[in-house]
Amino acid sequence: MLNALLFDLDGTLTDTDQLHLLALQQLLLEEDDRVFTADEFEAHVSGQANANMCRYLFPHRSVAEHEAFADRKEVRFRQLSPQLTPMPGLVRLLDFAREQGIGMCVVTNAPRANAEHMLQVLGLRERFETVLVAEELPRAKPDPLPYLTGLERLNARADSSLAFEDSIPGLTAAVKAGIFTVGLATSQSRETLLAAGAHLVIEDFNDPLLWQQIERMLGARP
CATH class of the missing domain: 3.40.50.1000 (HAD superfamily/HAD-like)
Incomplete structure (x- = not known):
């Protein structure tokens, strides 16, 4: 059935993975001068909830800092995706x-x-x-x-x-x-x-x- x-x-x-990767790359470079690779994204971020992503990226930051970064990242993603194709x-x-x-x-x-x-x-x-x-x-x-x-x-x-x-x-x-x-x-x-x-x-x-x-x-x- x-x-x-x-x-x-x-x-x-x-x-959308390339757009999520680009949003992360931009923010990490702007905020931490950190280079983030596609291989790292695939291994640790792709498909994960934001809480898991932030625990990986910033293991020593607080939950509040994680949530603030995740919000900035998603805003950047939406800015990068005014058009999408099914x-x-x-x-x-x-x-x-x-x-x-x-x-x-x-x-x-x-x-x-x-x-x-x-x-x-x-x-x-x-x-x-x-x-x-x-x-x-x-x-x-x-x-x-x-x-x-x-x-x-x-x-x-x-x-x-x-x-x-x-x-x-x-x-x-x-x-x-x-x-x-x-x-x-x-x-x-x-x-x-x-x-x-x-x-x-x-x-x-x-x-x-x-x-x-x-x-x-x-x-x-x-």
Whole structure:
């Protein structure tokens, strides 16, 4: 059966990692004269909640200082992203899900302001009744709670759902929630995503392998 689609946001609905990296690079250089590399971003920041990011970047700073830096970073990100493009095939999938009566929600570690900004810029805000953000839940990805909450909101079961993720923390969360998880090779390699537990890896939402999986799950409907 297929009754629900749960989407990460950054790197999944739209490719934003380079903008997040640039925002961090600019701020760290301006404020600390610190050079921040793409490799460091991929290893320690991509897909993480801001609290984890700041603990890595500034282990000796206070929580208040972490929150202030995270706010500055997200403001910079929004300034750098006045225009965003949906991942190829995404609108096709959303249209199909709506026609089939399949529930959809966003599950993201991004703060609420970023999530609303990105969905609005993408023209997708009205597509999702539910947008779950980590800062409003007790635990963020890689904990499965965000995805378990998404299933609850959609009144769906894990074995009748698909999750879409591009990062290791997000992938870990969705897999732990028991959902068939599709990795998008935007921020990580196919091999890395498979090693982390992805059930399927695609380049974008037009991938025939994704549509074969959807047809298999739809064919199992009673």
